[in-house]
Amino acid sequence: MTAPAHHNKKAWPEWVPPSLTTWFNNHFTGPTQTQQLAWRRTFHGGNVLILAPTGSGKTLSAFFSVLAQLGARANRGKLPNAVLAVYVSPLRALGRDIFRNLEEPLEALNAALPAANRIRMEIRTGDTAPNDRARMSRRRPHLLLTTPESLSSLLSQQPWRDGFEPETVIVDEIHSFAENKRGSLLALTLERLQARAPHTLQRIGLSATAQPADAVAQLLCGRRPCAIVSDSIRRVHRLEIHTPLALPAAGYDPGRIAHAVIDAVQQAQTTLAFTATRSAAERLGLALSLLLPDDEPNIAVHHASIERAEREAVEARLAAGQMRAVVCSTSLEMGVDYANVDQVLLIGTPRGVSRALQRLGRSGHKIGGVAFGRIVPLSLPDLLEALAMRQAVLAGYIEDLQIPQSPLDVLAQVLLGLAVERPHKIEEAWELVLAAGPYLNLTRPDFDAALNYLAGGGQVLARFGKIVIEDGTFKVANAKLAREYFQAIGTISEDFRIRIVTKNYRRLGEVEEGFLTSLRPGEAFSMAGKAVEVESLHGAIAVVKPSTSDRVTTPRWMGGKMPLSTRMAEEELRLRCHLRAAWSEGGRPNVEFVLRNVYQATMAQAELAAEFIARQYHAAPIPIDDPVQIEFITRPKRRVIMVHCLAGRAVNQSLAWVAAHRLAQGESVVSNSDDHGHLLVLSNKIDVSEPALRRAYNPDNFLIDLEAVLKTTDTLGRRFRAVAETGQLVKRRGSGQRFQAWNGALIYQTLLTYEPDHLLVKETVRETLGDMLDAPNALRHARHIFETKWEIFEQPRPSPFALPLFAAFNREVLLAQDPGKAFDEFAASIYEEWND
């Protein structure tokens, strides 16, 4: 992996300052393969996307040429008071980590420079203190470490009108931006940075393995050329599955497998455990502290709702090798190097291969180290998923990235940002936006609609806009709106938060308002892994004290479970087909044989899984894709229909909605869906004979019906709030604000009635059909169900494979179309309840 030292001469050009090369040679035996490949490009100023696993010297592969250029420039003469290079990271923690890593080489460079001409490096994020901000706007850092949101804000600020002369921008963990609107904001912000650059801006992207790499390169550079450097050495992974003696039949409660986690924690020095949600992290963290009292001070919970100071303390102790176990959700998933972590636990199978690889990469950080991880399944179905996941990880299958196309709410936000920065010509802004990767296919009418919307236009007289358009130029309407813009940057919507503090005002973290109001007086909940109860509440601050209660609730935060990726669904289907064939050839012993020899299950795991499968066969065979399996449960008044379809939650939700819509004939239908299938609860009056049911999956008009049904649910109304906040229609709800008496769903209904073509309505529908419902894939699966043979089973109760669909009952209601009728139904239902 490490090149012999004599290669060093060729690794970098002659002009690299000796202070830097000496530092490098003192610390490393030579450049890693990734570094050699990357430097060939970065030293020549071209755009580069570096795809490499952690532990391959990634940071220096991107930064070395930048440091060298800064040093060389300082040697040539006085550095300007300006930002010369920008580093953008998705996480603030990552910025701090990079800062620590760059301090040494920078000191080495600066030691050889006169005191008056040293290279300055600073971090600028939402957390930066006012005095630090003021200092930076006087004395510019030459190397600025920031986030897309903070950079976007800086570019509009008056004190930063000059002193921005960037030559290079480095975007870290760029794959993490690919599938969300932060990426759209990032791409547009990079174009704004280019507009300030004296020459063509050099763009360097760092990414975990991503597929297709071209899509990531396009996010970074738009249509400009971009070299892709990919480390051909695949990271060595060791992935075990760690199971307790027994597993629940369904559910996601990590408390139930805590003893297995403890067993694993005790076998390693430092464990990093990943859960699916913040709530699960809290619950597991609490369980570990209780069950491992000796290690309690060295066990911590880490997630985005925990106070920053607490998180930083945990990060520092983790870096210093003082922690026994840290339980986190996604907050430690990316980039930060913790060389001491020698075991990663995946609590519950992560629903995607890329995600699993990313998390596994958090261990074995020493260059050339082996990543060691264990999946701890949460239930019997999860054990099967874990076995399938391991096959996919070892084979290196990863998912294709889906990059949102031309999100209009982010466009509106950035156009307002341009207007706040200075008056812009419309044509100039159009060129700028069109150069950004996600907006290459933006249409002119959509662009004009966004400007018109910001100008206050609409069907009614244009007045009171945020911008003013005159003679082909637009600018912000007034100074107050310009100030308010800075509070509204970003694409992440958050619920109203209440800050949790101890009696002596130590901040522990935040919970959502809704959770706090649901607590009974004196009821305990866990925060940062400690059991606490509310002592008093002062507006947006809750003072808590330690609780001794034996029942402890876990806070819920918005942002639900990760959906199963298409890749994982395929892998799981392959496993099911395999096991079904094995059963029909030789029953249970044969299933155990396949699990042990093909899927490397331990004897205990094979037995657990085989027992679960044997139970399934009492009801029905293992559901696969051909024939399509359908279960019926008939109750006195209603019928439950479960369709097994291993296609992910988005596809199943779309299928459930369209089928319900086509079958309902004006009645309300309850539907539910998860990654492995969907179910419908229908009145017995509805015809569900096989031909009638089959017609409900007819691919003809499927997408038209999907959009129609979407508009009858309350999904769009719920999703509208985030779009309205990002798109600047309403102010972002911040801390200290009371709950809104006028809600988002109402504005949405109003728009739908009075301005159905509104920019943000269009964006909400686009986002929902594309991201949430995965419409193209749903159509493919509808055709498959429509055309394939079925096996139908009448059941007294759901089969074991159908049980999780009931356990995670996040039902959606298809409202009867006529509101009057819906009201009647509601009235009937409550009287029915009271008459029971």
Added chain:
Amino acid sequence: MIELHPSGALWLPEQGTALIADLHLGFAWAQRRRGELWPLTDAGAKEKLDALCRDLNPQTLVLVGDIIHAPNPSPEEAQLIAATLNIKPQIIYVAGNHDRGQNYQSEWRADGIRAIHGDELPAGPEPGTLTVVGHFHPVMKLRDAAQIKRRHRAFLHGNGLIVLPAFSPFASGTDMRDEMPAELQTYFGKNEVDVTLTSGQKLLPLGPYKLGRNGFRASRPATR
């Protein structure tokens, strides 16, 4: 004789008088002035008002406060408001906390009925008088057949007081089951309160409720 009307009005057929509360005209314009980009529409307030007039044909319409959402409407806004209130019945304007700078009367009385906005609620009932207020935008969040919580606008009637639902289509309302304002809790005390929901087209009497910890709970099942 008093009747509840699905639009959210209280109807006195003998006097030919209808009372509505919380029109909040110019709401969307006020949001624009605050720097938000709300759709500039009344969301159907004018249509709702016209439909009410067609349906009941009242001689007098009492607006029980919060008629104009924000002070100092712009000329266009004032014009729209005037057009909205250009209706056949005679209009009586009772002042609400939002109607700053308007020269409205503080209460309206006729035949044992007194209408005040309700931002300053009396301590208890006035003997022989039914007090009608708005201000609180009452709704009830109830689960439907599919266990989904939905908000329904509500009339409250108890201890000599009627609270009208907000007439403005923009108002999403305050849930009387877990967010009931303290003044109302104090006023209703241990008295039973009749709750009637409205869909806009239909009324649904839910029967009597009593105060629980944060608001109402059903005191006995309703009968049809």
